[in-house]
Amino acid sequence: MSSYLDMELLRFTTAGSVDDGKSTLIGRLLFDSKSIFEDQMDQVKKTSQKRGLDHTELALLTDGLRDEREQGITIDVAYRYFATPKRKFIIADTPGHIQYTRNMVTGASTANLAVILVDARNGVMEQTCRHSIIASLLQIPHVVVCVNKMDLVDYSEEAFDKVVEEYEAFAAKLDVKDIRFVPISALHGDNVVNRSKNMDWYEGPTLLNTLETIHIGSDENHIDCRFPVQTVIRPHSDEFHDYRGYAGRIAGGVYKPGDEVTVLPSGFQSKIKEITTFDGALEEAFAPMSVTLTLEDDIDVSRGDMIVRTNNQPDMEQDVEFMMCWLHNEPPRPRAKYIVRQTTNEARAMIKDIQYKMDINTLHRIEDDKSIEMNDIARVKIRTTKPLLTDPYRRNRHTGSLILIDEATNDTVAAGMII
Amino acid sequence: MQKYTLKHLQELESESIYVLREVFAQFENPAILFSGGKDSIVLTHLARKAFYPAKIPFPLFHVDTGHNFPETINFRDSLVDKLGVKLIVGSVQKSIDDGRVKEERGINASRNQLQTTTLLDTIEEHQIDCAMGGARRDEEKARAKERFFSHRDDFGQWDPKNQRPELWNLFNGRKVMGEHFRVFPISNWTEMDVWQYILAEKIDIPGLYIAHEREVVWRNDTWIPVSDYINLRDDEEVVKKKVRFRTLGDITITGGVESEADTLEKIVEEVAAARQTERGNRADDKRSETSMEDRKKEGYF
Numbered sequence: 033m034s035s036y037l038d039m040e041l042l043r044f045t046t047a048g049s050v051d052d053g054k055s056t057l058i059g060r061l062l063f064d065s066k067s068i069f070e071d072q073m074d075q076v077k078k079t080s081q082k083r084g085l086d087h088t089e090l091a092l093l094t095d096g097l098r099d100e101r102e103q104g105i106t107i108d109v110a111y112r113y114f115a116t117p118k119r120k121f122i123i124a125d126t127p128g129h130i131q132y133t134r135n136m137v138t139g140a141s142t143a144n145l146a147v148i149l150v151d152a153r154n155g156v157m158e159q160t161c162r163h164s165i166i167a168s169l170l171q172i173p174h175v176v177v178c179v180n181k182m183d184l185v186d187y188s189e190e191a192f193d194k195v196v197e198e199y200e201a202f203a204a205k206l207d208v209k210d211i212r213f214v215p216i217s218a219l220h221g222d223n224v225v226n227r228s229k230n231m232d233w234y235e236g237p238t239l240l241n242t243l244e245t246i247h248i249g250s251d252e253n254h255i256d257c258r259f260p261v262q263t264v265i266r267p268h269s270d271e272f273h274d275y276r277g278y279a280g281r282i283a284g285g286v287y288k289p290g291d292e293v294t295v296l297p298s299g300f301q302s303k304i305k306e307i308t309t310f311d312g313a314l315e316e317a318f319a320p321m322s323v324t325l326t327l328e329d330d331i332d333v334s335r336g337d338m339i340v341r342t343n344n345q346p347d348m349e350q351d352v353e354f355m356m357c358w359l360h361n362e363p364p365r366p367r368a369k370y371i372v373r374q375t376t377n378e379a380r381a382m383i384k385d386i387q388y389k390m391d392i393n394t395l396h397r398i399e400d401d402k403s404i405e406m407n408d409i410a411r412v413k414i415r416t417t418k419p420l421l422t423d424p425y426r427r428n429r430h431t432g433s434l435i436l437i438d439e440a441t442n443d444t445v446a447a448g449m450i451i
Numbered sequence: 452m453q454k455y456t457l458k459h460l461q462e463l464e465s466e467s468i469y470v471l472r473e474v475f476a477q478f479e480n481p482a483i484l485f486s487g488g489k490d491s492i493v494l495t496h497l498a499r500k501a502f503y504p505a506k507i508p509f510p511l512f513h514v515d516t517g518h519n520f521p522e523t524i525n526f527r528d529s530l531v532d533k534l535g536v537k538l539i540v541g542s543v544q545k546s547i548d549d550g551r552v553k554e555e556r557g558i559n560a561s562r563n564q565l566q567t568t569t570l571l572d573t574i575e576e577h578q579i580d581c582a583m584g585g586a587r588r589d590e591e592k593a594r595a596k597e598r599f600f601s602h603r604d605d606f607g608q609w610d611p612k613n614q615r616p617e618l619w620n621l622f623n624g625r626k627v628m629g630e631h632f633r634v635f636p637i638s639n640w641t642e643m644d645v646w647q648y649i650l651a652e653k654i655d656i657p658g659l660y661i662a663h664e665r666e667v668v669w670r671n672d673t674w675i676p677v678s679d680y681i682n683l684r685d686d687e688e689v690v691k692k693k694v695r696f697r698t699l700g701d702i703t704i705t706g707g708v709e710s711e712a713d714t715l716e717k718i719v720e721e722v723a724a725a726r727q728t729e730r731g732n733r734a735d736d737k738r739s740e741t742s743m744e745d746r747k748k749e750g751y752f
Contacts, residue, residue: 108611113588135616275504279472359616430619435621
């Protein structure tokens with residue numbers, strides 16, 4: 033049991049289309065790792081029978097909403113949970129069809145790892161490229177390419193090598209630090225949880241083993257100190273009469289009492305007095321911990337401000353360039369105003385320039401057609417009413433990300449990765 | 452860099468505290484939906500941590516079906532006392548008396564469905580713009596698609612096909628008058644995480660969760676506690692069993708499991724070995740394959 037308390041958490045995303053076996057793979061992972069409960073399995077068996085299937089459809093384990101069950105498709109991101117004695121996992125299960133790019137982007141935004149499925153018979157397809165480009169764009173640190181349906185190519189090493197070669201040639205254009213390959217059959221369970229008896233030539237770890245052991249300790253930025261203030265804590269009690277603390281979740285770096293810090297955008301300087309938590313004051317705190325900081329000096333700090341190390345500061349700009357994924361079914365209105373939310377900060381913004389659209393199947397730039405529709409990805413420039421405190425998304429996913437909200441409808445209409 | 456990593460419970464805690472603080476910053480009049488169950492107890496504990504050394508800046512909001520385990524109400528009142536927070540009670544009995552809803556009849560009658568009206572009426576009466584709940588995505592398949600910040604229209608309805616995309620930790624709580632939000636800070640926790648956390652943090656919970664002797668009847672494949680609110684069938688036999696409850700809902704529909712787990716450590720072991728989901732003993736979820744989705748659309752928790 034103590035081992036359970038010591039586990040790390042891995043968040044991964046899976047993207048796939050109807051026929052590539054994604055739901056089967058997830059069903060297999062959950063089933064073989066004994067994460068499916070009897071009553072869930074009973075319900076799946078019942079539904080399989082009702083539909084006249086002669087096998088138990090593991091894919092049904094992952095369908096949630098009524099429409100999805102009726103149509104046999106996944107519409108929205110669904111989150112699944114399972115644990116092994118080594119790690120706890122959160123799967124963001126997203127539909128992989130092009131019209132669901134926004135869901136893939138959503139699922140990828142919080143993932144440490146992406147599982148990408150390739151059909152061994154077909155090799156690298158358009159959708160493989162699409163999923164990989166999104167993983168790269170969203171800076172998912174690790175990609176595991178599962179070469180699936182190995183049973184249909186006689187578990188052949190040559191078939192696997194061919195896919196690996198094709199993928200590596202394509203991935204050279206991407207910005208992914210860590211790519212691994214596993215030959216699997218989700219349907220029969222080869223190399224998913226249990227080692228395959230049909231592929232002696234493969235000496236690497238199974239998919240689950242990869243997920244359990246991949247090093248995720250350095251996925252957070254522990255260099256650039258970034259503390260976006262969420263709210264100010266003032267107890268007004270006798271015991272803490274003069275207490276004034278700044279609550280937030282560390283977005284980067286390591287903070288210690290005595291550190292020289294600057295509050296942005298004001299530029300006031302001070303030192304960290306205490307790192308307060310319910311469990312006692314801390315000697316140091318790092319991303320992604322939620323803590324409360326107090327400062328030596330009584331200066332004006334409020335939500336949206338950022339407490340940073342004096343000698344390492346983020347960009348402070350009103351003109352912000354980013355890769356944008358448009359999420360809404362209505363295109364952006366010309367010269368419309370949006371609310372931009374970035375860390376805990378909020379400003380109004382206008383899209384000034386659309387530089388190019390990106391073909392997410394090929395990475396090609398489209399410069400002659402700049403009309404933006406849902407699921408499009410484009411490089412844009414906005415002008416904000418006040419400076420944003422940013423880092424490039426490549427350097428920090430917390431301070432480098434933003435969303436746009438339509439002022440008229442309050443809908444979240446776009447997501448951005450700052451360049 | 453091995454030094455700078457969080458264990459999974461610390462990471463989940465940090466995420467939930469972040470969400471609670473976002474609620475405080477983004478809403479005017481939020482409340483914590485408090486059922487007396489372990490999830491809302493953990494949520495309340497997290498709120499305490501999020502705003503320390505200040506008090507929890509939200510009232511606790513209990514939708515009281517009138518069909519409670521007496522232990523739950525005692526626990527609620529002493530917690531409210533200890534934390535020094537305000538308690539808001541929405542009474543299903545009052546909704547029935549006022550003619551807002553009609554009591555179900557029959558052997559499986561429950562007040563579960565009726566709660567939705569009381570919940571929405573109380574939200575309106577107290578102008579609550581954000582009701583935080585302890586619902587988790589691992590509980591039920593419709594909940595797997597729920598956002599942290601879940602928008603409700605002015606009828607309190609959930610539109611699962613038209614949810615706002617939620618990326619990174621950038622939560623959009625903007626709304627117009629009359630609309631409100633449901634926020635689920637422990638979305639990413641599993642039943643196991645909740646128990647591990649209760650154990651690690653030594654959080655006080657009602658004794659109902661721990662194995663105890665109780666009079667029960669076998670109904671719908673589970674041990675239903677005998678109480679004033681239950682209609683016994685002729686063929687039903689009241690027996691004394693050592694049981695514990697994995698969830699706490701309305702006393703008329705919450706089934707217990709036979710258990711010897713009389714300490715938190717033993718409960719954790721039992722949860723780890725369990726082959727049934729915790730909601731497997733909830734009659735409200737068994738009504739149809741999509742009963743949770745249907746209730747949620749209307750405004751249920």
